[in-house]
Amino acid sequence: MKLQPAPAVRKRRGARLEEGGYFWFIAPAAIVVAAVIVFPWVFTLYMSVHAWKLGGTREFVGLANFARLLGDDRFGWSVLRTLWFTLLAVVAPVVLGLFAAIVFNRKFPLRGLARTVFILPMMATPVAIALVWTMMFHPQLGVLNYLLTSVGIPASQWVYHADSVIPTLVMVETWHWTPLVMLIVLGGLAALPSDPFEAARIDGANPWQVFRHVTWPLLLPYVAVAAIIRTIDALKTFDTIFVITQGGPGTASETINIFLYLQAFAYYELGYASAVVLVFFVLIVVLSLVMLRWRQRLAEATK
Amino acid sequence: MTSARARIWKRLEKIGFAFAVFVLVSPAALVFLWMLSLSLKNEADNTAYPPVFLPNPPTLANFATVFARNDFFTFTMNSIITSFSATALALAVGVPAGYGIARAKAHAAAVLILISRMTPGLSYLIPLFLLFQLLGLTGTLTPIIITHLVITLPIVVWVMIGHFEGLPVDLEEAARIDGANRFQVFMRVSLPLALPGITVATILSFIFSWNNFIFAAVLAGRRTRTLPVAIYNVLTFEQISWGPLAAAALCVTAPVLILTLIAQKQIVAGLTQGGVKGG
Numbered sequence: 001m002k003l004q005p006a007p008a009v010r011k012r013r014g015a016r017l018e019e020g021g022y023f024w025f026i027a028p029a030a031i032v033v034a035a036v037i038v039f040p041w042v043f044t045l046y047m048s049v050h051a052w053k054l055g056g057t058r059e060f061v062g063l064a065n066f067a068r069l070l071g072d073d074r075f076g077w078s079v080l081r082t083l084w085f086t087l088l089a090v091v092a093p094v095v096l097g098l099f100a101a102i103v104f105n106r107k108f109p110l111r112g113l114a115r116t117v118f119i120l121p122m123m124a125t126p127v128a129i130a131l132v133w134t135m136m137f138h139p140q141l142g143v144l145n146y147l148l149t150s151v152g153i154p155a156s157q158w159v160y161h162a163d164s165v166i167p168t169l170v171m172v173e174t175w176h177w178t179p180l181v182m183l184i185v186l187g188g189l190a191a192l193p194s195d196p197f198e199a200a201r202i203d204g205a206n207p208w209q210v211f212r213h214v215t216w217p218l219l220l221p222y223v224a225v226a227a228i229i230r231t232i233d234a235l236k237t238f239d240t241i242f243v244i245t246q247g248g249p250g251t252a253s254e255t256i257n258i259f260l261y262l263q264a265f266a267y268y269e270l271g272y273a274s275a276v277v278l279v280f281f282v283l284i285v286v287l288s289l290v291m292l293r294w295r296q297r298l299a300e301a302t303k
Numbered sequence: 304m305t306s307a308r309a310r311i312w313k314r315l316e317k318i319g320f321a322f323a324v325f326v327l328v329s330p331a332a333l334v335f336l337w338m339l340s341l342s343l344k345n346e347a348d349n350t351a352y353p354p355v356f357l358p359n360p361p362t363l364a365n366f367a368t369v370f371a372r373n374d375f376f377t378f379t380m381n382s383i384i385t386s387f388s389a390t391a392l393a394l395a396v397g398v399p400a401g402y403g404i405a406r407a408k409a410h411a412a413a414v415l416i417l418i419s420r421m422t423p424g425l426s427y428l429i430p431l432f433l434l435f436q437l438l439g440l441t442g443t444l445t446p447i448i449i450t451h452l453v454i455t456l457p458i459v460v461w462v463m464i465g466h467f468e469g470l471p472v473d474l475e476e477a478a479r480i481d482g483a484n485r486f487q488v489f490m491r492v493s494l495p496l497a498l499p500g501i502t503v504a505t506i507l508s509f510i511f512s513w514n515n516f517i518f519a520a521v522l523a524g525r526r527t528r529t530l531p532v533a534i535y536n537v538l539t540f541e542q543i544s545w546g547p548l549a550a551a552a553l554c555v556t557a558p559v560l561i562l563t564l565i566a567q568k569q570i571v572a573g574l575t576q577g578g579v580k581g582g
Contacts, residue, residue, distance in 0.1 A: 021485060025403030026412065028396040029460060036427065036452050037419045043430035054433075100327050108320070114328050116567055121331050123563040123570065125514045127531035128552035131538055132338045135545050143337060143354045150353075175330055180574060187575045236423045239516045243535055257423055264429050265521055277426040284421050 044274045052271035065275035074251065075276070078259040079283070081166065082235060085255055086287075088170040089177075089234035094227050096174065097181025098219075102211075104182065105189045122179040130243035133172050134159075137244075159245050162252035169253055172240050177233065181226040188222030189215075224295040231291055235284050256280050335560075341549035342366065349545045365550035375551075377526060378533040382555075384444055385519070385529055386512040389451035393459040393508055398501060401463025402489055406472075413464060416457045424517050427453050432521060442524040450518040455508040462507065465576050466500025467493065503573035506566050510559050530555040 051061045069075050104115055121129070136144045137158035145155040158168045196214045205213070238257045241247065247254035247262070254262075260280065264273035341349055342365050343358035369375055404412045427450065435446040470493065478488045519529040528536065534551050537543050563570060 022403035022407040022409075024486075025399040025489070026407070026409065029400030029456065030412075032392075032396055032452060032456060033415065033419070036431065036449060036456075037415075037422075039434075040427040040430040041422075043433075044426060047430070096327075099323075103320070103323050103327060106320070108324065114324055116564065117328050117331050119567070119571070120335065120560055120563060122574075123510055123514075123559050124335075125531055125552075125556040125559055127514075127516045127535055128338075128556040129334065131534060131548060131552045132334060132341070134538070135341065135549070136334075136337065141350055141352050141354070146352065146354050175334065183571055183575050232421050238423070238425065239531075243516070243538070257425060260423075260425050264425070265432075270429055270433070273429055277423075277429065281422060281426065284423070285418075288421060 044277050047271050048274035048278055050271045052269075052274070054268035054270055056268075058271075061271070065272050066279070068272065069275055069279060074254075075256075075259060077251065078254050078256050081253070082255040082257075085166055085170060085237070085253075086231060086234040088167065089173045089237065090227055090230045092170060092174040093178040093181050093230055094223060096178045097226060098185050098223060100178065100182040101185035101189055102215075104186055119179040119183065121176050124176075126176065126239040127243050129176070130172070130240050134244050137168065159253070160249060162249055165245060165249065165253045169237075169241055169244065172244070173234065173237060176240070177230065181230065184226040184229070185219060185222050188219050192218050220298055221295065224291070224298055228288060228291045228295065231287055232284060235280075235287065256283075338549050338553055341545055342553050344546060346544050346546055349549075365546035366554070368547040369551045369554060374526075374533070378528050378530050381444060381447075381519075381523075381527055382513060382530040385447050385451060386509050388444075388448045389455045389512045390505060390508045392448070393452055393455035394501065394505060397456050397459030397504070398463050398494075398497070399489065401460045402467050402493060402497075404460070405464045405467035413461075416460050416464075419453070419457050420461075424453065424515075428518065428521050435522065441522065442527060444527050446522045447519050447527065447529065450522060451512045451515060453518070454511050454515060458508045458511060459504040462504040462573055462576065463497070463500055466497055466503075470496055499569075502566075503569045506562060506569055507573045510562060510570075513559055 048065055049060060049062055051057070051059045051064070100118065104111065104118070108114075136142050137160070139145060139155070139157060139160055142158070144158065149155050156168075157164050159165045192215070196218070197210065200210045200214050236257060237255065238261070241253055241255060241258055242261065245253045247258040256276065257280070260273055260276045263269045263276060340356060340358060343361040343363070344355060345362055345364065348355040348358070400412075403409070431446070431450055435441050440446050474492050474496070475488050478492045479485075483491065514531065515529075516531040516535065519527075519532045520535070523529065523532055534548070534555055537551065538548060
């Protein structure tokens, strides 16, 4: 194969290469996406304006499902709970992940091993891990209460009390996903230019000043990306909550996703559940856009 | 005097740093070690208070209990078939698509993939559940494999777009001038160069399919459960004791953990590029 074409020809051909004609490359995937992703979206719209009970009747009801959602206190609480859970499950992993990235950016003995252990939770099967946490949370026999009381901290009810269930689930979520934040920020640290740091050192800045005025502004875009990804994932959290509490005790940990699951697959209210899907989706998109705007403003401010 | 103080400061800083590493790594290590400990102890030690930390003597009885169940093998096969099929199908259609999107600069398609990444997995399930009922496919592995494409396909396409965009087009242009058509260029020039990207896509897609719970939780019948669904059912409906449960949980997550240890570099590269996650 000749690899040295004449420059003039190369330019013209290069333009043609980008012109399109890639239809057949994309078509098979487009069919699959249409079937398993776009069809459900469209059909959900259709179902959401029907009273649709599985194995029962189906009747056009217009926006009645949405009106019912507005008046449904249980749904209202699940939205507030989801926002509270999301706030905690974004802030905790982002703060810890930022700290971890700064630590892992330094060279120290056994760093490779420590980092490997640190990122394992991210890939571990959530259901399997949730089972282990469930055993650790046991109020009488659980190892966590033993560890707490042995250092003089009073035992906790963990997921068995309405006041502590959300923070406890956030802890599990933080355990799972702090590594992802760490990896994103670590990637950012690796890409930082070295000039500002040398300038700061020459100016006699102490480590805190270097972090506050040099590292932090340069890292902010990466932290923002991590925060956006975490927000989307935290809103969608299902496995951990469902396996550990199924939304309990009572409805104390019933987030939108759990509410949605129960409506669809426990009560078989498919029309009503479709309305929940739409509201949920809008919420996710709106929050993502707000965060994207925030990221853009950050980018402009640090320019 | 000052140098002595500086040395003490340096010492303190080192100790503080070591402590920070310890605090960061120990939660991860402790959960996995406790899982291992539970799985290697007999029932008396597992329910003892204060807890017994080191299995003494360690027993494999819990694993024997798990493997002795005749359905454990079925569920393992279900998981293997589902994850491999969903990954293979996603690669078959997703790698060319990633190439096409990258070369045709089809940003709208990339945005579609991004939106699908934002949609909760449950919202795909309601329509697809109805569809599979209508088609009479419930009770087979087919619906589970198809729904897993919701996770695996966006991962593959996303990773491959990034990878193909990073490849120089010079070689492809040269091949075109030599008379190769687009398909030949893709097969003979681009695909071999994309092998590292395909590896990353395969590993991530397999792991997130293997870990997925929700699709099979809704769609699986008694014989078509995947491993995560199977162990969840054991926990809720059978009130099985802790030892075998921990052993089963360890068996379910072990393949993924081993894969992470082997392919850490690829996984880190893929995740930091796309921030992909299934579900």
